[in-house]
Amino acid sequence: MFNPDLRNVLKNNVSRYSLVTAVAKRAREIALEAEENGEILDDKPVSLALDEIILGKIEIVEPDEIQNI
Numbered sequence: 001m002f003n004p005d006l007r008n009v010l011k012n013n014v015s016r017y018s019l020v021t022a023v024a025k026r027a028r029e030i031a032l033e034a035e036e037n038g039e040i041l042d043d044k045p046v047s048l049a050l051d052e053i054i055l056g057k058i059e060i061v062e063p064d065e066i067q068n069i
């Protein structure tokens with residue numbers, strides 16, 4: 001089971017909710033791109049999306065209203 005250390009991602013004042021939302025959104029994009037291009041993914045889209053966020057390829061931007069909660 002894939003269980004990465006998320007402390008580095010969450011230290012930038014990113015809430016867990018924002019992280020989950022961003023991963024889900026990116027995973028849907030990855031799955032749709034693969035389907036449109038006729039590609040078969042070796043890994044699950046959620047794993048690929050989480051890897052992109054951990055590696056810093058995707059930046060999570062939270063609305064100002066929830067940054068200070």
